[in-house]
Amino acid sequence: MGSPNELIKPRLHHLCLAYVQERIDACQAAIQAAQESANSETKSSAGDKYETGRAMAQNERDRNAVQLQQAxxxxxELQRIHxxxxxxxxxxxxxxHTSLGWFYISISAGKLVVEGQEYFAVSAAAPVAAALAGQRVGGQVTFxxxxxQLLAIW
Structure with a gap:
């Protein structure tokens, strides 16, 4: 078996997958709740209140649908990473591993902790990842x- 860090990458990847699945689940639940809210609106004598409630529910569904698509x-993106x-x-x-800390170039999932060590999951488009892109161990960039300093890459 290789270095312990080779074992960390699959764990970080799994945490990123769990992060995305949580977002997907939350969006789907919010869309469902907005749909139920719209369906439960009853036409009252004040038709404007009914229409406003339905419009607000539609806006909520639309907003969550966009977030669901993003998730x-x-x-x-994660499924393309091995x-x-x-x-x-x-x-x-x-x-x-850099002089700034540890980065998993994947998606922007923020700080992840594995065995007490902090790692930052960042997308390839993140400024720090863009500055480091294509570099090898021993390389140095300004960010x-x-x-x-690039100390190690797995």
Whole structure:
């Protein structure tokens, strides 16, 4: 077996998948709740109140449908990453140890903790990932006015 960090990438990937699934589930529940709210609106003598309630429910459904689509796009991005593969350059799927900390180049899922160590799941489009893109171990880039050293890549 390889280094312990090779075992961390699949765990980080799993946490990212769980993050996306949570977003998908929340959006679907919100869409369902908005639909039920719209369906339960009863036509009152004040027709404007009924129409306003239905319009608000439709807006809520639309907003959550957009968020659901975005979450599904994140899921697609994750499904294209194979965490078991080792990387020699910074690219999607790479676990990168820098002088700034640890980064899993995947999706923007924020801080993840595995075995007490903090990792940051960032998309390839994130400024820090864009600055590091294509670099190899030993490389150095400037990010936010700071020199960043690449210590290791898996």
């Amino acid at each position: 599904r796009q994140l899921l697609g 965490p078991e593969l080792c990387c020699d350059t910074v690219r999607p799927g790479a676990l990168v 936010n006015g700071k020199s960043v």
